[in-house]
Amino acid sequence: MTFDSLSPLDGRVVGTFPVHDGDDVGAAVARARQGARGWRIQGFRGRRRVLDAWRRDIVAHLDELIAVVRAETGKPVGDARLEIMLALDHLSWAAGHAERTLRRRRVRAGLLMLNQSASLGYLPYGVVGVIGPWNYPVFTPMGSLAYALAAGNAVVFKPSEYTPAVGDWLRRSFVRAGGAPEVFEIVTGFGDTGAALCRAGVDKVAFTGSTATGKRVMAACAETLTPVVIEAGGKDALLVDADADIEAAADAAVWGAYSNAGQTCIGIERVYAHTLVYDRVVHAISERVRELRAGTDDAARLGPLTMPRQADVVREHIADALASGGVLREGALVETGQTLAPVLLVDVPESSSAVREETFGPTLVVNRVASMDEAVAKANAVRYGLSGAVFSRRRGRALAERLRGGMIAINSVISFAAVPSLPFGGVGDSGFGRIHGADGLREFAYAKAITRQRFRLLTLTTMRRTPRVDALVQRIIRLLYG
CATH class of the missing domain: 3.40.605.10 (Aldehyde Dehydrogenase; Chain A, domain 1)
Structure with a gap:
């Protein structure tokens, strides 16, 4: 067959x-x-x-x-x-x-x-x-x-x-x-x-x-x-702080969301932007999305989806986002075929499947948050925990430490995947174990411990141990660990 x-x-x-x-x-x-x-x-x-x-x-x-x-x-x-x-x-x-x-x-x-x-x-x-x-x-x-x-x-x-x-x-x-x-x-x-x-x-x-x-x-x-x-899968978020480089954040969001037509487990599917910069972030992302074109020709920036039924998942998530009150900022809902236009959604309720479930297609949701505490809480509120990104001039490391995931990039996206010495993997519904780096090598080998007695000393592992030896052990315990 x-x-x-x-x-x-x-x-x-x-x-x-x-x-x-x-x-x-x-x-x-x-x-x-x-x-x-x-x-x-x-x-x-x-x-x-x-x-x-x-x-x-x-x-x-x-x-x-x-x-x-x-x-x-x-x-x-x-x-x-x-x-x-x-x-x-x-x-x-x-x-x-x-x-x-x-x-x-x-x-x-x-x-x-x-x-x-x-x-x-x-x-x-x-x-x-x-x-x-x-x-x-x-x-x-x-x-x-x-x-x-x-x-x-x-x-x-x-x-x-x-x-x-x-x-x-x-x-x-x-x-x-x-x-x-x-x-x-x-x-x-x-x-x-x-x-x-x-x-x-x-x-x-x-x-x-x-x-x-x-x-x-x-x-x-x-x-x-x-x-x-x-x-396994992911629903990775990019956080944009009030002091972030907006243009760089927009570039990263668009690359993270739409490269490989969005078919990236560590791609960006959600953006949480601080209210002080939200409008600028949406505008900058919108400009870049309008530059993209999906097609099968050599000049297209996005190709078709590889797996036909994945296109139906993308369409379902877009429809659910719009039905629940989200706004279609850029793109269009393509009803048929595997070649889908890049879609930008804003103001999508957190309960929507476009926010909570892995879409794995050329879509991006950008939502407003009043603080970075709110951004972290919403980013962590899904069952996945693969990776993410933070754009912030002052608080990047602190925010990255709080995001749930095995890999976080600060002021870039997906950069950790290109560092061979770093382990790759997630937590929760994103899986477990690691590939890449020293952890990845050890993932495919088992640890083997060996001891060899160099000379005779106090022997504790014998059935002929005497009360005198037990008393000595008592003194050793108090001396070393008391």
């Missing part, structure tokens, strides 16, 4: 791929299990050589990958290029920092165990299943693929059914660069294929996608106590 990957640009078939069933997935995991042994034996430096070669191969065939990303997602060429650049930076960082982050190191044993030598190291799980999204089909899964591989695992990658050609391209590039095929396996298909991967005996699953699907992944993995890292 096969399925076609259709381009949202023109409906053409980008490629035809197999629908892998449980047996196919199990076979892929078995092959990866064999590959994991040799991959681990290569050590950090051997793996780095392969990953560096993979990075160079991607660069050598950059235009080819850009074309595949554009064909399957519909995003503009410039956005595809930027996504790949960020992915390359993370691939380079993971390969270059794995050894110093995960290698075994000595730790202090403490006074009580001064006769013990203690060390801590991080070992690969073995085989990691990666379930990727369609909105950033290179950058987002690379946050799991690169870090899992650098940590010494083999991977089995299940790309989204909307972007299987991108996943297949990445795997072929890895093999072309000298990586063993069984170290990077790929399975394609729909939800059942992803569920089969969760149950196929992998040692960990890294999932990126909607909160609802993330819960189903967790439920499947719970059957075998397979650990998971979940990077």
